Amino acid sequence: VAHGSRTRLDPAARRAQLVGLGLEMLSTRPLDQVAIDDIAAEAGISRGLLFHYFPTKRDFHAAVVQAAADDLVDRTDTDPSLPLAAQLRAGVEGFLDYVAENRAAYVALLRGAGGGGPELRAVLDHTRDRITARLLDRLHMAGPTPARLWLVARGWVAFSEEVSLGWLDHDDMDRAEVVALLVDALVALAALAGRDLDP
Amino acid sequence: VAHGSRTRLDPAARRAQLVGLGLEMLSTRPLDQVAIDDIAAEAGISRGLLFHYFPTKRDFHAAVVQAAADDLVDRTDTDPSLPLAAQLRAGVEGFLDYVAENRAAYVALLRGAGGGGPELRAVLDHTRDRITARLLDRLHMAGPTPARLWLVARGWVAFSEEVSLGWLDHDDMDRAEVVALLVDALVALAALAGRDLDP
Numbered sequence: 001v002a003h004g005s006r007t008r009l010d011p012a013a014r015r016a017q018l019v020g021l022g023l024e025m026l027s028t029r030p031l032d033q034v035a036i037d038d039i040a041a042e043a044g045i046s047r048g049l050l051f052h053y054f055p056t057k058r059d060f061h062a063a064v065v066q067a068a069a070d071d072l073v074d075r076t077d078t079d080p081s082l083p084l085a086a087q088l089r090a091g092v093e094g095f096l097d098y099v100a101e102n103r104a105a106y107v108a109l110l111r112g113a114g115g116g117g118p119e120l121r122a123v124l125d126h127t128r129d130r131i132t133a134r135l136l137d138r139l140h141m142a143g144p145t146p147a148r149l150w151l152v153a154r155g156w157v158a159f160s161e162e163v164s165l166g167w168l169d170h171d172d173m174d175r176a177e178v179v180a181l182l183v184d185a186l187v188a189l190a191a192l193a194g195r196d197l198d199p
Numbered sequence: 200v201a202h203g204s205r206t207r208l209d210p211a212a213r214r215a216q217l218v219g220l221g222l223e224m225l226s227t228r229p230l231d232q233v234a235i236d237d238i239a240a241e242a243g244i245s246r247g248l249l250f251h252y253f254p255t256k257r258d259f260h261a262a263v264v265q266a267a268a269d270d271l272v273d274r275t276d277t278d279p280s281l282p283l284a285a286q287l288r289a290g291v292e293g294f295l296d297y298v299a300e301n302r303a304a305y306v307a308l309l310r311g312a313g314g315g316g317p318e319l320r321a322v323l324d325h326t327r328d329r330i331t332a333r334l335l336d337r338l339h340m341a342g343p344t345p346a347r348l349w350l351v352a353r354g355w356v357a358f359s360e361e362v363s364l365g366w367l368d369h370d371d372m373d374r375a376e377v378v379a380l381l382v383d384a385l386v387a388l389a390a391l392a393g394r395d396l397d398p
Contacts, residue, residue, distance in 0.1 A: 111324060125310060147372050148380065151365045155384070158361035159354040166350045173346050181347065181391060185354070188387040192380060 015053050015063075018043055022064035023071070027101055030108030031061055031120070058119070065120055068105065069127040072098050076131060080138060084197060085183075087138060092160070092182045096175055099164045107168065110161060128157050139195060149193040156186050214252050214262075217242055221263035222270070226300060229307030230260055230319070257318070264319055267304065268326040271297050275330060279337060283396060284382075286337060291359070291381045295374055298363045306367065309360060327356050338394060348392040355385050 009017060021042050025034045036057050040050045054060035075094040078087035099106050109124060132153050136145050139153075160182050167178045187197045208216060220241050224233045235256050239249045253259035274293040277286035298305050308323060331352050335344050338352075359381050366377045386396045 111320060121310060147369055148376070150369075151362045151372070151377075151380065152384075154365050155358040155362040159358040159388075162357035163350045163354040166353050170346055170349075173350070177347070178350075181350065184391050185351075185388055188391060189358075189384055192383050192387060 011053070014043075014045075018050060018053060018060070019063050019067050022060065023067055026064055026068060026105040027103075029104050031065065031105060032108075034061065034064065036060065062119055062123075065109075065123050068102070069123050072127060073130055073134075077134070078138070084138065088183050088186060088197070089179060091135075092179050093175075095160065095182075096164060096167070096178060099168065100175075103168055107165065110165060128154070132157055139190070139197070146193065149190070149195055152189045152193045156189050159185060159189075210252070213242075213244075217249060217252060217259070218262050218266050221259065222266055225263055225267060225304040228303050230264065230304060231307075233260065233263065235259065261318055261322075264308075264322050267301070268322050271326060272329055272333075276333070277337070283337065287382050287385060287396070288378060290334075291378050292374075294359065294381075295363060295366070295377060298367065299374075302367055306364065309364060327353070331356055338389070338396070345392065348389070348394055351388045351392045355388050358384060358388075 018039060021039050022034055025038065036050060037047060039060070040047045043050070050060070054063060072095075075098045076091045077094070078090045080087070082090070109120060132150075135153050135157070136150065139149070163178065163182060163185075167173055167175075190197050217238060220238050221233055224237065235249060236246060238259070239246045242249070249259070253262060271294075274297045275290045276293070277289045279286070281289070308319060331349075334352050334356070335349065338348070362377065362381060362384075366372055366374075389396050
């Protein structure tokens with residue numbers, strides 16, 4: 001990757017470059033180890049210039065985490081014209097790939113070890129809300145979502161996070177088996193809320 | 200409640216009294232609002248004497264959170280001589296009652312708003328481990344727990360936490376309906392791991 005060191009970038013491009021470097025670093029370490037000095041060095045700019053774009057370390061970290069959350073929401077998005085079963089499978093696969101690629105930061109964020117301040121928890125909660133809302137939208141019920149289906153969808157997102165962490169901890173289950181488990185779990189849980197997803 | 204103000208208590212009794220006062224306070228507010236000064240005043244002792252028992256505020260908060268976690272583990276315990284279905288129902292009922300009674304602190308702990316430092320997250324994770332281990336024990340499989348059943352049990356605990364938070368947010372579902380949803384969810388999820396819990 002060419003980091004454009006010593007090149008002039010317009011402000012928006014520079015911000016995007018810095019956040020991108022943060023994201024890259026975040027794939028291998030928890031957020032509290034994403035150091036400003038390392039980012040500035042990678043970008044070929046001074047620490048002072050970085051603080052021109054992000055007034056505090058906390059602002060920079062917030063921008064990186066927001067970008068990571070947006071990335072997760074994108075990676076789990078699916079083509080709404082596909083059958084529901086295919087969308088579910090594709091969404092779950094995107095989720096597990098994201099988790100596997102961003103293991104260190106993901107575990108740290110969910111387990112709260114390293115850099116899990118209130119702002120980050122808020123981004124995490126908001127991301128869960130976005131994913132749940134999209135899921136419910138794709139289940140395209142007519143009329144308002146019944147409370148039970150909403151609870152089940154929110155609960156399944158938490159179930160999936162926990163299962164993905166367990167999968168990272170244990171080498172004895174392959175990705176395909178975990179994908180099937182998560183898809184089957186949603187089908188079983190949605191049935192408890194009166195929504196039949198079986199093809 | 201007689202708080203034993205101005206009475207002499209032996210050290211173990213005094214510690215227990217202080218933690219008990221902290222627990223009482225924690226049922227109505229997040230941990231970071233459980234103030235040392237209020238606790239000392241309630242106990243009728245000086246701030247200095249409280250710090251004799253708990254060298255730092257963080258030590259005191261850790262003791263209170265550990266006691267709250269022990270309380271949750273107790274409240275969700277069930278009589279192992281009962282049929283599995285009855286145990287499941289009793290455990291889930293104990294869990295929801297605990298959540299409803301400790302609403303403020305429970306929401307704050309899970310959502311990370313207020314007092315959710317790494318130590319607290321560690322207590323939370325350890326509590327999930329204890330509850331999952333007991334659940335798997337009660338499902339009394341012969342031989343080692345299959346990875347899939349372990350994932351499902353861990354995931355169901357997370358599912359239950361999320362559903363309980365959603366229940367607190369929405370008034371349109373009664374406790375009996377949420378109990379049934381959580382029990383039915385475990386039955387459905389365990390079936391995906393090859394464990395038939397249907398009576």
